[in-house]
Amino acid sequence: MPSDLDRRRAIDTAASMYLAEEPLDMSALAERLGVGRATLYRWVGNREELLATVLSEATERTYRKAITQASGEGPAYILDIFARVMRSVEASAELRALTRREPIVFVKLAMMPGPIESISSAITAEILQAQVDAGTLTIALSPQVLGNALVRICDVHLYAPLLGRENAEIETALDLIALLLGVIRT
Template sequence: MATTPDKMSYERRRAVDAATQVYLAGGAVDMSALATTLGVGRATLYRHVGNREELIATVLAEATERTMRRVSRSVTTTGAQRILDLVAGQMHAVDKAKPLHDFTSREPLLFVRLALMPGKIEAVSTAVLAEALTEESESGRLSLPLPVDDLALAIVRICDVNLYAPLLGGDRAEIDTALNLVALILGVERAPSH
């Protein structure tokens, strides 16, 4: 019997949600254990979600979007300051996220590949940031120095490489460096951090 698209979507959602629960609890996403939890075979699970790396990328991309949207709702500033506050809030939230620390401790190379290469995580970060840039630009509160998608991608990449500096050989996350660079790109001065 062929699986209908709706059933496939439902089963995929179930698998992603179950993997998200494991991730948020600080556990390792194991495809055999996940298949058992869902009451399906491994082949069925792979058919629904792709391979383990694709599943983890989906879990991390959804976590990224949830965090960015939560931070965005809390930002009350406008213009370039809104973008800086959104980026700062996101970076600080990610830097403090225990599930992410657990994951990067276990699988640093996989995380670097998923987070710093073009893919789901970068795409969702860029899309949410592009929405905010577009809103500020269309309202006349921000003049964009680059096309919105290029600017959003540039900001995301600057932030990622500085945020994940410890995974790339640095001592600590370089959040202030990233924010100073974003402010420079946006053509605004940033208040010094304390």
């Protein structure tokens, strides 16, 4: 059984490879860690699982940063968070490098149920619940259901170029989010 420290070291090293825009090669990662491939796989699972972990941690950091920078309350605050998250993701050189190298893998990891969707939906549900609790937002669905829907809207529009569209459709996603929150963007 791997120690938490070993697993964390492997994830952090994989993250540094991602941030350096390097392909995540399990043999190269095992070599950097000074372990065999079999040991690495015991620590972190397969390559896609490790990449999903790296991307879900990056996703959480992006959301947390947007939360601290966003302003307003209720729907305006939520829209500001989503705008910041989507623009940050769109501007990420590391993510562009990954999606150029492995578009199908990225679409699978980002748009199917898994760690990336889970963290995005959970954080969105937290944000929605906090605004409901503060009395600045009324929603007709549970924060979890609405949160998952908002994340899916963002995914489809943000990653539109990977799905055959010319450009990301951030403004369309924000308009749809506003509509679901009961407001109209001006």
